[in-house]
Amino acid sequence: MTIGLAHYLVLAAALFIIGLIGLTIRKNIIVLFMCVELMLNSANLTILAYARQFNDSDFHAAALFVMVIAAAEAALGLALVVAMFRYRGTADSTKLTLLKG
Amino acid sequence: MPMLISSAVFYIFAILSVISAILTVSVSNPVKSAVSMIFCLFCLAIIYFTLGAHFAGIIQILVYAGAIMVLFLFVIMLLEKRNNESFDDIISAPKIISLVLAVILLTALSAALAASTGHSGVFPAAAESFGTLKAVGSSIFKKYIFVFEALSALILVAIAGVTLLSAKNSEGDNK
Numbered sequence: 001m002t003i004g005l006a007h008y009l010v011l012a013a014a015l016f017i018i019g020l021i022g023l024t025i026r027k028n029i030i031v032l033f034m035c036v037e038l039m040l041n042s043a044n045l046t047i048l049a050y051a052r053q054f055n056d057s058d059f060h061a062a063a064l065f066v067m068v069i070a071a072a073e074a075a076l077g078l079a080l081v082v083a084m085f086r087y088r089g090t091a092d093s094t095k096l097t098l099l100k101g
Numbered sequence: 102m103p104m105l106i107s108s109a110v111f112y113i114f115a116i117l118s119v120i121s122a123i124l125t126v127s128v129s130n131p132v133k134s135a136v137s138m139i140f141c142l143f144c145l146a147i148i149y150f151t152l153g154a155h156f157a158g159i160i161q162i163l164v165y166a167g168a169i170m171v172l173f174l175f176v177i178m179l180l181e182k183r184n185n186e187s188f189d190d191i192i193s194a195p196k197i198i199s200l201v202l203a204v205i206l207l208t209a210l211s212a213a214l215a216a217s218t219g220h221s222g223v224f225p226a227a228a229e230s231f232g233t234l235k236a237v238g239s240s241i242f243k244k245y246i247f248v249f250e251a252l253s254a255l256i257l258v259a260i261a262g263v264t265l266l267s268a269k270n271s272e273g274d275n276k
Contacts, residue, residue, distance in 0.1 A: 052224050065249075
C-alpha cells in the first residue's frame with residue numbers, strides 16, 4: 001500500500017478540523033492561539049504535499065513564508081495577551097465583555 | 102521494502118500527530134497543552150521529511166518547536182495562576198453542535214479530497230533538485246525576493262508593535 005497525495009490531504013484536513021474544534025470549545029486565549037498555529041500547520045502540510053505532487057520547490061518557499069507570518073502573528077498576539085492580562089487580570093476569552101452593549 | 106518503510110513512517114507519525122493534536126485541544130492544563138503541541142510539531146516535521154521537504158522540516162523544528170512554542174510556554178508560565186479551565190460545562194449544547202458540525206465538515210472534506218485529487222495514488226518521481234537547499238534558496242532569493250523583503254518589513258513592524266505594547270505597559274505600571 002503506497003502513500004499518495006490524498007493521504008497527506010486527509011491528514012491536513014483532520015488537523016485543521018481539530019484546530020477548529022479547539023477554537024470553538026476552548027476559552028484560554030493562549031490555547032486558542034495554539035489552535036490557530038495548528039490550523040496554519042495543516043495549511044503548510046497541504047502546500048508541501050502539493051509541492052511533492054507537482055515537483056516544484058517554489059511551494060517550499062511559500063511554506064516558509066507561512067511560517068514567517070505565523071511567527072509574527074504569535075509574537076504580536078502573545079504581546080497583546082500579556083498587555084490584556086495586565087489590564088484585565090484574565091486570559092479567559094469569555095470574560096472579555098467590554099464591547100458587549 | 103523502502104516503500105513499506107516510508108508508509109509505516111507516514112502512518113505512525115500521522116497517528117501520533119493527530120493524537121497529540123487532540124491532546125492539545127482537550128487537556129485542561131495549558132502547559133501540558135503546549136508540550137503536546139510541541140510533540141505534534143515534531144511529528145509534522147518528520148512528515149515533511151517524508152515529503153522530501155527537508156529544509157521546511159528543519160525550519161519547522163527550529164522556528165516552530167524551538168522558538169514559537171517556547172515563547173508560548175514562557176507566556177503561559179508568566180500569566181497562569183493555576184487557573185485551569187474547568188470542563189464542567191463541556192457538555193453544553195453549543196459545544197456539541199460545534200463538534201457535530203466539525204465531524205460533518207471533516208467527512209465532507211475527506212470525501213471531496215478523495216474524489217477530486219484525480220491524480221493516481223502515487224507521487225511522481227522527484228526531480229533531482231527537488232527540495233534541496235539550493236533550489237529553495239534560489240526560489241526565495243530570486244523569484245520571490247519582493248515577497249521576502251515584504252515579509253522582513255512585516256517582521257520589523259511586528260517587533261516595533263511588540264516593543265510598543267510592552268513599553269506602554271511598563272509606563273502604566275509606573276503611574
